[in-house]
Amino acid sequence: MSIPEETFDVVVIGGGPVGENAADRASRTGLSVALVESELVGGECSYWACMPSKVLLRAGAVRALAKETPGLRDPGAPDAAAVFARRDEITSNWDDSGQVSWVESAGLTLVRGHGRLAGERLVEVTLRAGTGSEAQGGAESGLGEAETGEAPAKRLLRARHAVIAATGSVPVLPGTPGLAEAAPWSSREATAADTVPESLVVVGGGVVGVEMANAYADLGARVTLLSRGGLLSSAEPFAGEMVAESLAALGVDVRTGAEVASVERPGIGAEDGGPGPVTVTLADGGTITAAEILVATGRVPRTADLGIESVGLDESGLGRGGALVVDESLQVTGVPGGWLYACGDVTGRAPTTHQGKYQGRIVGDVVAARYGTEAGDRSPTSGDPEPAVGQEGKPWSRYAATADHSARVQVVFTRPQVSWVGPTEREARAAGIPVEAVSYDLAWVAGASVESPGYKGRAQVLVDTQRRVLVGATFVGPDAGEMLHAATIAVVGEVPLDRLWHAVPAYPTVSEVWLRFLESYGL
Numbered sequence: 001m002s003i004p005e006e007t008f009d010v011v012v013i014g015g016g017p018v019g020e021n022a023a024d025r026a027s028r029t030g031l032s033v034a035l036v037e038s039e040l041v042g043g044e045c046s047y048w049a050c051m052p053s054k055v056l057l058r059a060g061a062v063r064a065l066a067k068e069t070p071g072l073r074d075p076g077a078p079d080a081a082a083v084f085a086r087r088d089e090i091t092s093n094w095d096d097s098g099q100v101s102w103v104e105s106a107g108l109t110l111v112r113g114h115g116r117l118a119g120e121r122l123v124e125v126t127l128r129a130g131t132g133s134e135a136q137g138g139a140e141s142g143l144g145e146a147e148t149g150e151a152p153a154k155r156l157l158r159a160r161h162a163v164i165a166a167t168g169s170v171p172v173l174p175g176t177p178g179l180a181e182a183a184p185w186s187s188r189e190a191t192a193a194d195t196v197p198e199s200l201v202v203v204g205g206g207v208v209g210v211e212m213a214n215a216y217a218d219l220g221a222r223v224t225l226l227s228r229g230g231l232l233s234s235a236e237p238f239a240g241e242m243v244a245e246s247l248a249a250l251g252v253d254v255r256t257g258a259e260v261a262s263v264e265r266p267g268i269g270a271e272d273g274g275p276g277p278v279t280v281t282l283a284d285g286g287t288i289t290a291a292e293i294l295v296a297t298g299r300v301p302r303t304a305d306l307g308i309e310s311v312g313l314d315e316s317g318l319g320r321g322g323a324l325v326v327d328e329s330l331q332v333t334g335v336p337g338g339w340l341y342a343c344g345d346v347t348g349r350a351p352t353t354h355q356g357k358y359q360g361r362i363v364g365d366v367v368a369a370r371y372g373t374e375a376g377d378r379s380p381t382s383g384d385p386e387p388a389v390g391q392e393g394k395p396w397s398r399y400a401a402t403a404d405h406s407a408r409v410q411v412v413f414t415r416p417q418v419s420w421v422g423p424t425e426r427e428a429r430a431a432g433i434p435v436e437a438v439s440y441d442l443a444w445v446a447g448a449s450v451e452s453p454g455y456k457g458r459a460q461v462l463v464d465t466q467r468r469v470l471v472g473a474t475f476v477g478p479d480a481g482e483m484l485h486a487a488t489i490a491v492v493g494e495v496p497l498d499r500l501w502h503a504v505p506a507y508p509t510v511s512e513v514w515l516r517f518l519e520s521y522g523l
């Protein structure tokens with residue numbers, strides 16, 4: 001029996017933070033928007049990533065601050081049960097009804113199920129059991145759920161104008177012998193755990209690896225961190241070195257240049273008492289045995305079951321790790337008709353929540369503007385010239401994700417925190433930008449000595465010596481995440497150094513480092 005089609009102006013596949021933003025932005029202009037979500041509205045970030053991981057790090061950070069502050073005492077090791085309870089609150093116990101209420105209030109139609117492209121502007125949704133009659137909002141539905149009485153297994157959503165893929169990413173499990181059989185934790189288990197393993201071996205020295213090593217060491221686990229290179233290889237080298245030093249001071253056994261050769265976990269699947277300890281053998285023959293293992297070796301865009309073949313794309317048309325390749329207006333390249341868009345982790349461009357949400361805002365505006373070219377100006381953001389389908393938006397206009405390249409920001413919530421905007425020095429030089437790095441020890445700034453007598457931190461800006469503007473900056477230290485935005489504004493605004501000279505940092509704040517940067521550069 002054929003399934004009747006339901007028509008919307010826009011269909012968004014994936015209700016993570018990015019899909020939510022794209023859907024909301026398009027819908028604000030009056031377009032009807034369906035949002036398809038197969039798990040929890042709010043996505044990875046709300047339930048198994050950003051939010052729970054930051055809560056797991058918070059108690060340890062506050063303890064460290066108390067320990068370093070004269071006049072206070074060590075409050076003692078965090079109460080892990082209380083930390084997990086707070087984590088449960090922040091994830092709403094993995095219940096998305098709060099976010100569903102927001103979706104409803106934004107006028108979006110939520111369709112719970114797995115969405116797959118099924119041809120031009122067509123999305124087939126395999127419904128999640130028990131959610132068949134959850135059509136909400138004001139779409140023109142051809143489906144009479146009330147009449148059928150029973151939840152249909154599938155729904156067909158026809159997009160009058162555009163489909164936006166915001167399906168996120170999935171973790172990578174290396175093919176190391178014995179690793180899959182050892183049933184390792186991914187970031188999901190690490191962020192959703194409710195007990196602290198006595199010992200934990202973490203494979204991968206990227207962002208998840210260092211944050212979770214820090215969190216579990218704070219919570220009392222004996223942690224070994226294995227990285228085949230240094231730590232945080234996408235940041236400036238001094239950042240990874242400072243984080244390694246501080247993790248080691250916390251008791252983490254940090255092993256850089258460590259290649260995992262094989263993994264063994266006898267007794268896995270046994271009925272009595274869960275899996276036993278896991279033994280990791282390194283390429284140099286050394287072994288580590290721990291109660292639990294976390295694999296944090298990166299994520300790839302989630303395109304494996306998206307039906308891309310139905311719209312004329314095959315694997316050769318995908319980018320690194322299977323990413324949907326997009327132009328600057330976030331239109332997927334290689335799909336005739338220009339109706340398919342993508343944003344967030346699935347594009348592989350800048351896999352963080354904030355950059356993805358930025359893309360979501362842009363794609364929502366692009367879709368609305370292109371709809372508007374036929375049916376009058378429905379753009380909420382008129383002012384910039386609207387790009388026609390197949391044209392890229394003007395750089396730095398509302399219709400181009402320009403910051404993805406030149407002003408990407410990231411914060412790593414370890415102790416010390418690491419934050420950066422723009423390219424690293426190496427990336428800038430590789431891109432042919434004539435940069436001079438100006439580096440400063442944050443402990444030398446008066447504000448730092450007020451914060452703590454043992455304050456440790458370093459900051460660096462990259463000056464484009466030809467244009468005399470900043471193109472990048474890195475901060476490592478307490479609250480480095482909060483120090484970043486001034487640098488982001490300087491980079492995005494391409495503020496001339498001679499004008500920055502007049503941005504006077506207050507005394508005694510750590511932001512006085514901005515004055516030191518300029519003085520060191522010769523102003």
Ligand SMILES: Cc1cc2nc3c(=O)[nH]c(=O)nc-3n(C[C@H](O)[C@H](O)[C@H](O)COP(=O)(O)OP(=O)(O)OC[C@H]3O[C@@H](n4cnc5c(N)ncnc54)[C@H](O)[C@@H]3O)c2cc1C
Nearest residue numbers: 014016018038043044049050115167168344345351352353
């Ligand atoms: C441990 C960890 C910590 C992190 N911490 C931070 C942080 O502090 N700050 C930060 O900025 N970033 C952080 N990130 C990265 C951040 O989580 C991602 O960049 C962000 O979640 C991407 O959002 P998204 O909407 O693109 O994808 P997701 O959040 O993955 O959402 C995609 C959604 O689409 C749904 N979906 C997928 N396929 C389909 C389909 N075919 N049909 C229907 N629905 C589908 C999924 O169920 C999911 O809900 C962290 C990541 C991890 C793993």
Ligand SMILES: NC(=O)c1ccc[n+]([C@@H]2O[C@H](COP(=O)([O-])OP(=O)(O)OC[C@H]3O[C@@H](n4cnc5c(N)ncnc54)[C@H](O)[C@@H]3O)[C@@H](O)[C@H]2O)c1
Nearest residue numbers: 174204205206207208209228296297298299351411412413
């Ligand atoms: N605070 C934040 O913004 C935050 C926090 C956590 C995660 N995230 C995002 O989540 C994504 C995933 O994080 P991640 O840490 O898993 O990825 P990552 O790419 O940051 O790091 C992966 C690490 O694993 C190593 N690796 C890869 N393959 C390996 C193998 N076979 N054996 C051993 N090591 C291997 C890499 O060299 C790298 O050091 C990233 O895009 C990150 O930006 C962001």
